[in-house]
Amino acid sequence: MSDEPLLRVDRLSKHYPVSKGVLFARSLGQVKAVDDISFSIPAGGTLGLVGESGCGKTTTSKLILNLEAPTSGQVLLDGTPIHGLEGAALKQFRARVQAVFQDPWSSLNPRMTVGRTIAESLIVTGWGSREEIAARVAELMVQVGLRPEQVTQYPHEFSGGQRQRIALASALASRPRLIVLDEPISALDVSIRAQMMNLLKDIQAQDNVTYLLIAHDLATVRHMADQTVVMYLGKIVERAPTRALFDDVRHPYTKALFSAVLPPHPDRRQDEIVLVGEIPSPLNPPSGCRFHTRCPFVMARCAEQEPPLRELAPDHHVACHLYA
């Protein structure tokens, strides 16, 4: 691995203005969906992004996919900023960064055969001749565990797990460097999830592709990711190598997330940290540390000062006044 990571997210922010009324619109403020976050992923690695609704996971993925422009900060792929790309460079970027979304029922076009769906990105980018594309599609079908002759079938003829394989095949078609996996297994049945996770790992081992895995399930992240980033209301609260994080959870919010994981066995009930209240609105996030309204360890300064991300152990960063 060279020094420059494949993906670098540098002080990235995305604020959405919120206004009321049309003609005499007045501004109600801004939703700071993502607020000054930084992380990087080395080539061939997997970074897990964890958090609950409204934490900014999806906005982060949209920024990285170049579907939204940031308010400030930048995203670099192989050292090159991705926002502001145009024409051929943008097309090339689209071929190098792909995505698989949560719901395989809505992410596939019901009126296209799966072969056509998989070939789509190759056709658009003028990847090769008809025959070359057909051969590549057949190869991809095998790679994701489907039969090549199934290319003429339509999405409704497949089960959820198979559809997610098709979505993955079409993401892989252009040989991307990075795939954003947005909750790729949460819509699948329990016995199918393990198949999908194993497949994702196999493909990474073969193709050295990099994953940004967005998930809410910590056990999935533990199984898949080398590094984990925990977000709360647009901020990174903890960032660490996955193993270090699971061995030594520091931030109170991460602790609460961990304790909310249900036990694998009735004997192994742990001490539960039950958070009070709801996730606050991102329109008016709490002052200081955004978690202070629900934090069991809240102190006076938490409401006043925003804690910076501090490195407490090698690569283990935590934003909390407890460790000041």
Next chain:
Amino acid sequence: MSAAPILEVRDLHTHFELSRGVVKAVDGVSFTLHRGEVLGLVGESGCGKSLTALSVLRLLPKGIARTVQGQILYDGQDLLTKTPREMREIRGRKISMILQDPQTSLNPVFSIGDQLREAIYRRTRAGKAAVMREAVEALRRVDIAAPEQRIGQFPHQMSGGMKQRVVGAIVMAGHPEVLIADEPTTALDVTIQLQYLKLLKAMQQETGMAMLFITHDFGVVARMCDRVAVMYAGRIVECGPVQQVFDHPSHPYTQALIASVPKMTGSAERLYTVEGQPPSLMDLPIGCRFAPRCPHAEQRCRDSYPGSFSAGDAHTADCWRLAAA
């Protein structure tokens, strides 16, 4: 728990009758639910767990699905012989249900107070002020902050977790003896899920009601249930005390489900997987339904469906391998 069960389902068959053929969604399900007990019903999509619950309440989609065989005994009386009017008295008062999505179980054009007061009035027939007092109290019990203000609000003004707690308050207002919870936390965030599970457990223990908890998540079962029934392709394939089933899962399907979930501790480079998918409910195998995916399948598994064999104290599993033992 030797007393008569509050709910007993015997050999229930609920089918969808479509022009293409008959879908045997529930195909011979039997279980008992005792007072004060929480029974988990676990399985994957399409295994028939929700349809079993809807059959119990007789809320099947009209003209499409029909219970063709079986008995549903509530306190000794067969619900399948009740008139629609009698069923209305049972629903909400004797047997209540919480659905997965609080968005669709609350009426968007009435305030939550209206919906809660209606449920309380149905039971108490009390005056306006008394109903109002009880409604505020009910919201407080489900941990809604500032219930006096919240009571006038509409569902869209609340978060998912809060809405689900309002549903909980409405359900409890009828003082049901049996609560069917169908994936009540699947739509909630993880920290909110834990809040809600704790609340349900507390309400259940306080009132001593029986609960049928439908889920696909063994973690929820471990946290909430006393006994568990595992469903596969329209049948219960294993049933027993939670502790027993987790310690000695006896049906290969249960074993696979427990093994394929990634763990929070220990190391597992590769997850255990079951190949293939559940069979089509229009064309079920004659033998064991899991046989096509089962690593231990033999000829007799494909030839005939195994009966329920004992796998321990009050623990049964439908697997031929237990017959030999």
